[in-house]
Amino acid sequence: MEGGRLDALRPVLGVIATLPATGLKEWTEFFKSQGGAAPSVDNMAVAGFIARVCNDVFSAAGAAAARAILVAGFQMSLLIATYAATLGGDDSGGECFALWTAAMVATSPIVWEHYLVLLIIPVIVLASAAVAGCASRRAKLAMLVACVLVFAAPPLRQMMPQGGAAAIIAEYGVTVLVLVYFSAWWLLRDHAVRP
């Protein structure tokens, strides 16, 4: 095990040594541009949702600080929870990978509608477990509600007049991300041995 860890450290040292020579400035500019989670309602990311709530609740100066703290707190919490849930776990059915894929999309600062295609991985892993009879009821239910929202919300949103219910439906993307994450979480935690 120790030898394996040392093997992994060597490339890390290589990356650190070469990074300044291979475009550190471009990468710095790129990461700077990631700071403001696009507050557009079309951004389904949890970070975008937090940004919208902060813009409504706080003043301009306070909103930026609150947004940064809340987004960082959410991302760190989700990643730590995912790490703890999957640490050393058997992944023969792909449940751990599915949970990490859901976490990847949920922690992205920007999630447009087409990003949801990446959730095909947790969908297929859950469907496979369901066919094998080892997916829990709550995991299936959460995924089912997420899928219904994905199909029903966009046309509903177009049909409704602006404001009120339309504003709530417009936030369906955040609900989908959370439901898919919990579905993958419950699939892993309630995991039954495949026949």
Added chain:
Amino acid sequence: MYPPPALPVFGLLGYLPIHAAYWTWMALSAVAFALALALLLERCKLGGATPLIVALILLSPPVTTHLWYGQSQFLILLLLAVVMRCLWRRRDEPAGIALAAAILFKAFPAVIIGYLLTQRRWKAVGWTLCGRSWE
């Protein structure tokens, strides 16, 4: 938002006339999507539910929106499917390189390194970081 290493991919398409570039990109996307689905379905058996699940996926708004706007997530999906398949087959080198390619194209797949760490796939982590340093 694309990180700097993604630019050469689009730069190459820039050498083509606009319609040829568009259709080349769309063809690449379609092939990537088909391959990704094939890889995932080969590993995750759905039995008789396969046609229904595939039809629902193809008709889902995220897929149709993706096709409409000519987006790039199908390539990321394919690379993640390759990572998944290679790891299952205990082939850490190609898994690490595929994940590095995904990270070079979009930054957020870097989160998947966490999965490699939890599974103690140190070799794959090493190859991901090596591939990432190619930039």
